Amino acid sequence: MSDQLEGGCFCGAIRYAVTSKPRLKAQCHCRACQYFSGGGPNYYMLVSPESLVFSGDAPSTYRNPDKPDAVTRAFCQKCGTHLTTERPGLEELVLKVGTLDDPSVFRGPKIAIFCEEKQDWHVIPEDLTTFATLPSSA
Numbered sequence: 001m002s003d004q005l006e007g008g009c010f011c012g013a014i015r016y017a018v019t020s021k022p023r024l025k026a027q028c029h030c031r032a033c034q035y036f037s038g039g040g041p042n043y044y045m046l047v048s049p050e051s052l053v054f055s056g057d058a059p060s061t062y063r064n065p066d067k068p069d070a071v072t073r074a075f076c077q078k079c080g081t082h083l084t085t086e087r088p089g090l091e092e093l094v095l096k097v098g099t100l101d102d103p104s105v106f107r108g109p110k111i112a113i114f115c116e117e118k119q120d121w122h123v124i125p126e127d128l129t130t131f132a133t134l135p136s137s138a
């Protein structure tokens with residue numbers, strides 16, 4: 001993976017650059033991700049907030065008001081693309097792989113998380129380490 005990654009939302013109103021190497025590559029099977037992905041897992045990388053530089057429109061955010069530990073998800077207000085998730089207690093930001101200009105640089109996840117919420121027809125490659133919920137490092 002190159003050190004400088006670029007991406008943005010589907011309509012191009014929001015652009016970003018990632019200036020340091022992402023720490024972790026994963027797929028998340030949680031029920032919330034199924035809403036945002038179209039039903040499958042979400043593919044993501046962890047990036048430090050300082051290394052993620054946005055340009056263009058400011059993303060709008062959503063946080064479930066009923067959950068004390070709810071994550072904050074950032075979207076393009078024009079096209080609805082979900083770009084990042086901020087999780088309480090996690091230093092890094094969750095960056096959605098589908099928003100990269102060239103998603104092929106992801107080259108696949110290493111771990112699968114929230115497998116206890118997965119659908120029977122979700123596919124998890126055999127060489128992945130799986131977690132029922134969250135590993136301590138992701």
Ligand SMILES: [Zn+2]
Nearest residue numbers: 009011076079
């Ligand atoms: Zn957009």
Ligand SMILES: [Zn+2]
Nearest residue numbers: 028029030033
């Ligand atoms: Zn998830």
